[in-house]
Amino acid sequence: MARKYFGTDGIRGRVGEGVITPDFMLRLGYAAGKVLAERSGAKGAGPGRGSRGGQRPSILIGKDTRISGYMFEAALEAGLINAGVDVGLLGPMPTPAIAYLTRTFHAQAGIVISASHNPFQDNGIKFFSAGGAKLPDQVELDIEAALDDPMSTAGRLGKAWRIDDAAARYIEFCKASTPWGFALDDLKIVLDCANGATYHIAPKVFRELGAEVITIGVSPDGQNINLDCGSTKPANLQQAVVEQGADLGIAFDGDGDRVLFVDRGGNLVDGDELLFIIALHRQQFLGGCNGVVGTQMSNYGFELALKDLSIPFERAKVGDRYVLEKMQANGWALGGESSGHIICADATTTGDGVISALQVLRALEDFGESLEALRARMKMLPQHMINVRLSHRQGVLESDEVRRAVAAAEEQLGDRGRVLLRPSGTEPLIRVMVEGVERSEVEQLAADIARAVERVGNS
Structure with missing residues (x-):
């Protein structure tokens, strides 16, 4: 069956145009609920959260900060409940947090309402499986097929509950990705959260690890996500790092799955350079790096630098789905894109801006060098x-x-x-x-x- 709605990164488009409408989200929630309930074997058999013991299946919903998220969250929730599925509402949360919390709550799936680095007029939907990874292709095809089925009310409707401690759980998960005793004392960092989903997460993570944190892009109003800020528009961050005399700056995109750095001189450090630093650290401090996956767009200097370290490197098609597929095929734990979408598969299941940033900062600490010194070990080619x-x-x-x-x-x-x-x-x-x-x-x-x-x- 050919794909009609799902692309390589979920479903995305301009709000109110094409399929990105409340009516479509209602039908998508119902179709996804029916398909995932049938696959879990629960089929709305009884009250409770989760499918164990014949209970109803549960699906979590998270979103970024764009204003249309409220509308689509309500529509998806209604469709899922009508299909007999319980719904856990996470509120504004980074995309990788939904992947983690889906695993934590043993939910059948997690749904992210986000258009990532796009402007607020756009929105989209991304699914995570029970294991916190992208849904298998066949499940997406089954959901697409079910979109044409007429909606009918389940014998037992699902229920919804709000997960009030979602942010605190994810913050602790991020901090736990670093070794015991890891601290960022004496480090001055400027964080740009893109007025997006990391606005209430990232500052707490880095402050609780001891850093002095200065923030920009932490006042979302529903329409300013990614607006002249974040990893796609880092000029304000570059200026702030220099003006504040900070050691470095960190920029996330709207849904928090991408990260870029800025060194103390205000120079942008892209995903290829960050991947190199993480790979170099693993090679010298963590017993080796068995390989790295980049994309067709990864800088050739990155490939040559890894070759000098005797670290295998392979290119995948552009897109985190393809990067992860090649990582899994090779049994490698590290991969990503120059855009800053970095996957550390031994720490989490998907690209995670906060966790990737912590991996870079861990490298700086263990090497005892500045960001500009470590990035200089790799020569980017024009x-x-x-x-x-x-x-x-x-x-x-x-x-x-x-x-x-x-x-x-x-x-x-x-x-x-x-x-x-x-x-x-x-x-x-x-x-x-x-x-x-x-x-x-x-x-x-x-x-x-x-x-x-x-x-x-x-x-």
Whole structure:
């Protein structure tokens, strides 16, 4: 069965357009409740939370801070209850917190209402399985099929309850991801919480570990999530770190599954550099790092730095789902994207901005070095990308002209760089990316390939 609604990262879109409407959320809640109840074997057989002993199944709902979350939370709750499922309401919580709490409460699934790093006008839905991972493809397909079923009231309706200590539970989980006695004393940190789901979580985690914390982006109003703040807009954080004389800055995105750092000079430290620091720390202090998964967009300098450490590296398609799949296939615990979506699978089941940040800070403490000193051990290579808009994409990448242009660039670069051509998943364009040692050479080669792509795609 072809996917109609679910993408690689759940269901997402502009509120009120396409499928992102309250009516759709009501039907989605009902369909998900029916499918997950049947798979749990509970089928609304009796009162209580959880499916043990024939009790009703339970599903948790969390959300970020965008205003439409209230509306969609109510619609999903109604659909789930109508399907005979009990609903635990978590309120505003980071996406990785829902994954953790789903495991903690032995729920059949967790639902996140969020559009991550997108503006407040967007929203979406992401599911976690009982184990805190993405739902299997077949379960998503079953839910899609059930969306067409007529809604009817279950013999026993579910009930809803609010989990008042959700934030405190997750804060302790984050702190417990570090060793006993780990402290951030004498460290001055600026936190940018993107006016999103970490606004009431991250400051407490870092303060309770002893850091002096200065906050920005911690006043959500439903419409300012990711607005000129957070990991996608770090300029204010970079300025604040310098002005406050802080040791470093940390930026999360709207739902808290991504993290970027800023060093004391105000320079941005991206996900590739953070992954390198974590891998380097594991190699030297934790008995070794058996491998790291990046993506097609990971900087070539990252790959070369890991090679120098004899740490295996593989690239997955862009998207945390693909990164995690390759990590699991290889039996590796570390992977992520340059955007700052980092997965430490030996600490949690999904990308977690707070836990990833703590892994980096643990490395700084054990090495006894500053962030700028550790990042300097890896040399980022110049990367240039050109988005080529086309009248058609069919056969462009397979054409002789484009292949000759790519081959010529690869021959000139040798082992000093790489070329990547990647069709956009949402627009009629092809992204041409070249990396190498010399910026001028990289820009020229990218322009040469882009011209070939444009000629073929617009002919």
